Amino acid sequence: MSHGWTFITGATGFIGHYVLADLLRRGERCIAMLRNDGARRLPLLRREAAPELVIASDQLRIVDGALPNEWPTWDGTKIDRVVHVAGNTTFRRAGEEPARTNVEGTAQLLAWMDALAIADLTHVSTAYVCGAAPGPAIERIQRTPPQFQNDYEASKWQAEQLVADWAGRGGRRLVVARPAIVTGAYESGRATEFRGFYAVARAVEQLSRSYDERPREQRLQIPLRLRGKADEPNQIVPVDWVARAIARLALDRSASGVFHLAHPRPPSNAEIKRMLETIFDVGGGRFVGDEEIFEASQSAEERAFYGGTQPLAAYFSHSPHFDCSRSLALLGRDAEIPAIDLAYLRRCIDFARARRWGRQMPLHTAETARFGSAYFERFLPANLPNSLVSRVQPVRASIRFVVENHEWLCRFADGRLETVRRDSGAAAGEFGYRTTAAGFWRAISGVVDGEQLFASGEADVFGDIEAALKMSAILREFTREFPCDRGRLEPYLVGA
Template identity: 30%
Template sequence: MARSILLTGATGFLGRYLLRDLLVRGRSVGVLIRGNAEQSADERLDELHDFACESSSRTLPRPVLLEGDLRTPNLGLDAAERSWLAREADAVVHSAAYVAYQPTPDGEPWETNVNGTYRLLELCQSLGIAELHHLSTAFVCGDRRGTAFEDELDLGDGTGNAYEQSKFAAEQLIHDYSGMRTTIYRPSIVVGDSATGYTSTYHHFYRFLELGVRLSGQGGKKRTRRQNLSIRLPLTGEEAQNIVPVNWVSQALLEILSQPRRHGSTYHLVASRSMRLREICAILGDLLGFEGVSWVGSEGLPDATALESLVLDQFKEYWSYLRANVIFDRRNLLRALPDLPPPAFDAAFVSRLLAFAQRDNWGRNRSRPAERDGSSLGHYLERVLPMRMKNSPVAEVLPDGLIFVLDVRGPGGGQWSYRCDEGSLRVWRGRAADASVAYRMEAPALADVLQRRQTAQQAFFDGRIDIEGDAEKAMKLALLIEQFLAHDNEVSPLETERIHAVG
């Protein structure tokens, strides 16, 4: 039986796919997440879990939250969290990374990418976790020309950007660290989902895509007559760009992860064929209705027009990628995954990326997490229910010491453990190992019970709730919950009305 996996970087673009795909594969996952200024770690996990359920159309269990930060000793995990890891986890998928192409005043990207990786390795070693799956980047090859091999680590002249240098240093660190069986994955340029176009970030390729939309002046809509841009670019147009969709990267990594005999190697998670810049430009021109981009070679553009200067300024951050002309060796990848070729980067794919980005207004009008509905199921179960139970006549008949679990699947779901404790309910996230009773259900079934559209017992008889553990206690406790809800509804009908109907 596979044990749990510790996943770092789940809030990242690729991380959320890794989390989803691990859950879909039935793996138990503990995720290292830190809170930020806008959201608590819990809320961030809620959002990731919702994404996993919605994008897979599955009701997936909520992962175990390990609230911590790669930038603090022991990753900021408390004793209980470390004990959970020691007991449950046997592998770590390390996808956390700080993406900054220039050094920041607080030491990034090295602090997270190198020192954070070191802290993770130390923690894993102290907890007996011996299997590491490390997300690197194909661009640890820096400015190399020719073929970059999977089995070598060579930054060329060492002139890669800060991010590449930090990822290179992290690989070196891992390579020199004994006691871990390490598998390294190096994706190339990662873009949105090849099936849906979904992305959560708008860097790199998207900057060019959006620039194309603006210059063509058509908001991405095709026009009958092409807009002539008359732009010269100081490139040859032959530069090779290796682009892969996020869903394939995640799938490929997890496929290798599921084959222990393939562990211990390095894999370039890259496209079988790189695209020439002029090919990409042609696809964009067809989609957006522009022409007139010319390639004047790599010698620079001393007499750039104002428009050309603007475009080059947009490219500045990515110049090293645009000029890269490296071929990525894929022999390890092909040996491990002969039947999982990456989807082709073609006009249909780009058009899906474009359509999603435009619907999402390039990420600019995404609702802020703080605006999420404050009356969520989690909020009700953790705050409102225990508080109101105290004032309920049911409190005095709560069986002291009884521990029960609500295991709620689907969007808004999660696992909550409750202990009846002298007339009150003590609640915590996760599944108590010593619970007498666990109720398993999908979120809409629980919402129906809480809003008294159906009693808990009836939902059980109708097969919408399952019971694990002591069936008699479970039925009796369900009655107590019903009695509580009936009384609570009489006292304050609005409170239960406000629980949003999940699903």
């Protein structure tokens, strides 16, 4: 045990709050840099993740700050080490992210550490900095950029270059921890983010629901071609194991360099598929090469499945082998990960379902109703007639928009919004979208598309899935033409 302070970023995140709990459990004194209402969220998260944990009154301090530019004013407290977990996990560029947080944020963190003479950094990266490179990924900083599969990987690779340059200046200790795809805690299945593996599981659940009324033989023969190779490894790792390894690496002065936090005996794609089929009582999918799945030849089931999991498609077709020899050698018994088996996946999915795949109940339901009404009942009818996309692709459909526990049934005809009914209950719509209050703001902002919201678990579709996915591309165009936020909605609040 050391007696200095450990400064941690990202402590309200999925991985970060488990890392913080582990550091505290080991008796460390921690300073967590949080933004927004992090100070309110953190105790709730910690109580859920580690209910047994009792900490001393002077063991945890909270300071305000945000990457890249908002740093706490420092009172001179001696910091022994920084554990940098914060990151932006958006796959495709949205505004300045993910580079602003991951690259610029890391650069500013290093400058801040230098100013305070802090020479010990544990940087949380990702195993997927290897991009689409063939062959096993090794536990070493890769100086030549591989071909990246998305902007997120590129930003995390750039951050690794920065921290490696920093460590190369001498007199500093650097650990780069590279987790694979992180899933729920092993015993409870508890998670707070439902991306990655969860987006795939949710797509299977939706397919299974769309077969609810069909005979069992059909449920077991769903015509679905899956991108990927059946016998390739599928790398998912439980969050509590990942956090334990990060905390251990951060505190072990003998550790330095890169460590893959991946499963040494991962299940194959085929095994994961079989487990998901058992859990959702479906069957029929088969693995094929990428080239076999042409847009035009996709079945409705395939379009629905890939519509929701598009940003992840690359991970099915390219499953790198992660060399874990350094982490196995250093972590010893701590490197032992329990098997990823059916019982574990069931616990993860049961938990995700209980949390409605991450869609929490509203904190401010009245506010959701007010802003939702302003948008659907006034902003949309006012701006739709001036929209190019509504003239080029005039829509005729009844669509339900559900935000938290409020809903609006919108009837579109010839590029206009004919009627809007609020809280229409069971009123029929051909299809619809369901999201959280946070998802609503992101959806109308014009910087993210529906696909990203579906993949991150922030929104889902119901009813005629194919029509809903087609329509989400049109809505995306509209939000680009008419981006909206709280300020822009204010004038439409009258009477809401």
